[in-house]
Amino acid sequence: MYTAAVTNSSETPEFAVAAEVVVLTLHDHRLHVLLTKATLPGFVGRWALPGGFVLPGESLEDAAYRELREEAHVPPEDVRLEQLHAYGEPVVDPRAERVVSVAWVALGADLPDPDEIFAARAEWVPVDEIAERNLAFDHERIVRDGVEWAREKLESTTLATVFCSEPFTLPELRRVYEAVWGATIDPRNFQRKVLHADGFVTPTGEVVHGRGRPAPLFLRGSATRLHPAILRPVGCISA
Amino acid sequence: MYTAAVTNSSETPEFAVAAEVVVLTLHDHRLHVLLTKATLPGFVGRWALPGGFVLPGESLEDAAYRELREEAHVPPEDVRLEQLHAYGEPVVDPRAERVVSVAWVALGADLPDPDEIFAARAEWVPVDEIAERNLAFDHERIVRDGVEWAREKLESTTLATVFCSEPFTLPELRRVYEAVWGATIDPRNFQRKVLHADGFVTPTGEVVHGRGRPAPLFLRGSATRLHPAILRPVGCISA
DNA sequence: TCAATAGTGTCTTTAAGACACTATCGA
DNA sequence: TCGATAGTGTCTTAAAGACACTATTGA
Numbered sequence: 207m208y209t210a211a212v213t214n215s216s217e218t219p220e221f222a223v224a225a226e227v228v229v230l231t232l233h234d235h236r237l238h239v240l241l242t243k244a245t246l247p248g249f250v251g252r253w254a255l256p257g258g259f260v261l262p263g264e265s266l267e268d269a270a271y272r273e274l275r276e277e278a279h280v281p282p283e284d285v286r287l288e289q290l291h292a293y294g295e296p297v298v299d300p301r302a303e304r305v306v307s308v309a310w311v312a313l314g315a316d317l318p319d320p321d322e323i324f325a326a327r328a329e330w331v332p333v334d335e336i337a338e339r340n341l342a343f344d345h346e347r348i349v350r351d352g353v354e355w356a357r358e359k360l361e362s363t364t365l366a367t368v369f370c371s372e373p374f375t376l377p378e379l380r381r382v383y384e385a386v387w388g389a390t391i392d393p394r395n396f397q398r399k400v401l402h403a404d405g406f407v408t409p410t411g412e413v414v415h416g417r418g419r420p421a422p423l424f425l426r427g428s429a430t431r432l433h434p435a436i437l438r439p440v441g442c443i444s445a
Numbered sequence: 446m447y448t449a450a451v452t453n454s455s456e457t458p459e460f461a462v463a464a465e466v467v468v469l470t471l472h473d474h475r476l477h478v479l480l481t482k483a484t485l486p487g488f489v490g491r492w493a494l495p496g497g498f499v500l501p502g503e504s505l506e507d508a509a510y511r512e513l514r515e516e517a518h519v520p521p522e523d524v525r526l527e528q529l530h531a532y533g534e535p536v537v538d539p540r541a542e543r544v545v546s547v548a549w550v551a552l553g554a555d556l557p558d559p560d561e562i563f564a565a566r567a568e569w570v571p572v573d574e575i576a577e578r579n580l581a582f583d584h585e586r587i588v589r590d591g592v593e594w595a596r597e598k599l600e601s602t603t604l605a606t607v608f609c610s611e612p613f614t615l616p617e618l619r620r621v622y623e624a625v626w627g628a629t630i631d632p633r634n635f636q637r638k639v640l641h642a643d644g645f646v647t648p649t650g651e652v653v654h655g656r657g658r659p660a661p662l663f664l665r666g667s668a669t670r671l672h673p674a675i676l677r678p679v680g681c682i683s684a
Numbered sequence: 685t686c687a688a689t690a691g692t693g694t695c696t697t698t699a700a701g702a703c704a705c706t707a708t709c710g711a
Numbered sequence: 712t713c714g715a716t717a718g719t720g721t722c723t724t725a726a727a728g729a730c731a732c733t734a735t736t737g738a
Contacts, residue, residue, distance in 0.1 A: 220459040221499070223533070232514050233485050260460070262543060266533050292547045293532040294462070294505050304501060306545065310533045362601075377717065394719065402699085418716025419708035429705065433679070434699065440672070550692065616690065641726085651726065657689025658735035673726065 221294075223270040224307045226257030226345070228290065228352030229278050231317040233367055237356075237385045238330040239349050240278050240317070244342045254333070255349070257307070266268035270310040278312075278328065286368040287316040290352055293344060298312070311352045315371040334388070356386055357442070362435045364406050364427065373410050373423035376400060387442045399436050405429030460533075463546045464508040465496030465584070467529065467591030468517050469571070470556040471608050476595075478588050478623045479517050479556070483581045491581035492570070496546070496586070509549040517551075517567065524553040525607040529591055532583060550591045556608040573627070595625055596681070601674045603645050603666065612649050612662035615639060626681045638675050644668030654673040 229240040241253040256277035260269040266289075271282045287310055294306035319330070331339060333353050336346055359365040360383060367374070369382040380396045383389075400406055405427035411421040468479040480492040495516035499508040505528075510521045526549055533545035558569070570578060572592050577583055595635060598604040606613070608621040619635045622628075639645055644666035652659040 221462045221545075223462070225461045260533075260545075263535050265535060266531060266545065289530060290530060292505060296502050296504060304504065306460075306499075306547070308545070366728070377716085392702075393717080394703085397718080398720095399699085415709070416713085416716070417710065421717055435674075435676075437674075437700090439701090549719075614690085632690080633730085636691080638727085654736070655689070656737060657687085658691070660690055676727090678728090 211437075220303070222259055222303050222305045223260040224305055225260055225266060225268075225273050226255045226307050226309045226348060227270050227274055227278065227287075227312050228255060228309065228349055229274065229280060229285070229312045229314070229317065229350065229354060230333075230369075231314050232382060232385050233319070233330055235381050235385055236296075237333045237353070239336065239352075240280075240328060241331050241336075241339065241341070242277055242328045243326070249342045253329075253339045253345075254342040255309075256344045258374055260308075262372050263430070265306050267310075269313070270308075279324065280312065280317060282312065284317065285312040286365070287312045288355075290348070290355055293348065307348075309348045309352070311355055313356065313365065313368045315369050353386075357438065360386055361432070361437050363431055364429050367407070367426040372425050373412065375414060375421035375423060376407075377421060379407070379424075383436070387438050389439055389442045399434075403429070403432050403434065403436065406432060460541070461542050461544045462499040462505070462508075463496055463544055464499055464505060464512050465494045465546050465548045466509050466513055466515065466517065466526075466551050466589060467494060468519060468524070468551045468553070468556065469572075469591065469595060469608075470553050471621060471624050472558070472569055474620050474624055476572045476592070478572050478575065478591075479519075479565045479567060480570050480575075480578065480580070481516055482565070487683055488581045491653065492568075492578045492584075493581040493673065494548075494584045495567075496608045499547075505547050506549075509547075509551070513551055518563065519551065519553065519556060523556065524551040525604070526551045527594075529594055530586070532587065545586075548587045548591070550594055552604065552607045554608050592625075596677065599625055600671075600676050602670055603668050606646070606665040611664050612651065612653075613651060614660035615646075615661060616660060618646070618663075620682065622675070626677050628678055638673075642668070642671050642673065645671060 240256060242256050244250065244252045244254040247251055258273050258277065260266060264272070267287065270287055274280045274282065274285065282373055290311050292306060292308045294304070297304060317363050333349065333414040336349050341349070356365070366379060366382045370378050376392070376397055379400065380393060383396070384391055406429055407424040408427045410423045410425060412423045414423055470477055479495060481495050483489065483491045483493040495512050497512050497516065498592055499505060503511070507528065509526055513519045513521065513524065513526070528547040529550050531545060531547045536543060572588065575588050580588070595604070605618060605621045609617050615636055616632070618639065619632060621632055622635070645668055646663040647666045649662045649664060651662045653662055
């Protein structure tokens with residue numbers, strides 16, 4: 207319990223607490239995660255998640271937002287941030303201080319392209335290619351957990367809309383589901399489900415003109431949970 | 446990132462990390478949480494979750510199991526333990542070391558009755574009465590989060606069976622759903638859903654004789670996820 | 685025999701899944 | 712005019728929800 211920290215802090219073990227962020231966005235109709243180059247002895251050149259230590263006066267969430275800004279150049283208002291999991295096996299290396307990582311998922315639409323920011327130190331990587339990147343620490347595991355988290359949330363919540371910048375079209379929203387689930391979705395069935403789910407999307411009455419037939423535009427609706435849910439086809443379960 | 450802990454540990458802020466456990470079980474067809482008496486200056490006599498600091502050589506999960514054993518007298522094999530969330534706002538009290546709590550949910554069947562163990566220091570409290578107990582720290586919030594977590598998991602996973610000791614009957618399983626969701630469930634519809642969900646329960650062929658008509662017995666099935674899901678009636682959404 | 689508990693079946697409504705063509709526009 | 716994109720409707724099947732009576736036993 208907390209109060210032991212006051213009464214006998216000399217006995218309480220010391221940890222460093224880190225925030226690691228799985229930043230997800232869609233590029234080119236594929237789900238990408240932002241990786242940064244590790245610059246640290248023993249890990250130089252390895253890819254890793256943006257992250258770093260939580261500062262003394264800072265909440266866990268603020269630390270995640272700060273790392274997002276500093277390491278990923280992503281402004282807080284551009285993403286939805288949700289806590290994923292805390293990781294922290296005891297380290298074998300006895301020189302190392304014990305570290306607990308609180309991992310977060312940050313979802314955004316049209317997040318800045320790698321080249322626009324700092325291409326040499328950061329890169330958007332398709333999530334199905336992370337195994338080839340040989341990530342540092344246990345970050346591959348954390349990315350997998352984050353992607354599976356997003357897959358589940360798309361079923362029961364209106365989270366998919368945060369991958370779209372407003373206003374958006376239904377085909378755009380459908381491509382979010384297709385990219386995150388790695389499945390193709392029938393447009394007719396999809397439109398029926400989205401429009402029947404109360405408060406998922408709100409029509410603006412406007413249309414957007416693209417290369418083909420114009421598409422009606424929508425804003426995010428007021429609902430958080432989806433009724434009825436939009437379930438994954440069997441066969442895209444688990445990361 | 447972790448390695449900074451090796452290279453410049455003097456700069457990394459120091460935290461204490463605690464494990465707090467929301468132990469849930471059914472008593473008398475109601476969902477109960479185990480609370481213990483805080484014994485610490487400033488909080489004496491307040492109810493709190495079992496928990497304590499993570500030790501240096503111990504994983505986060507092991508710490509939760511240890512607290513479960515030491516503070517709640519619950520052996521590890523009697524529960525399913527799942528991580529809930531990490532909490533850790535900066536503390537106002539400047540004497541206090543900064544604490545991050547990793548909260549866990551522990552679910553079990555027929556966990557020992559309070560009087561049998563250490564009634565003066567621990568008590569099973571119905572989850573809908575925790576507001577009246579004026580819990581210490583932010584533990585009321587954590588309990589609510591844990592209960593809502595369990596409510597959601599009952600929809601999409603086979604978690605409900607861990608509230609039953611094997612072998613169990615379908616009415617017993619139904620009462621789990623009723624207690625956790627706070628709703629009454631039609632026995633005919635419930636049996637249909639449970640028996641149609643592949644791998645949820647396995648019949649033993651045995652029956653148990655009670656006060657009325659004997660009921661067939663079941664074991665937990667091999668499935669983890671529920672297909673199709675068993676969704677809450679609208680009206681018992683959110684904690 | 686009665687109090688307690690458990691099991692069961694049908695109908696209606698809702699949602700899912702499968703499936704192919706037409707509409708609108710820009711180049 | 713053609714290539715690209717978007718919209719739409721029907722049928723079948725699966726699942727949900729509503730609903731009341733019978734079966735079995737121990738006390």
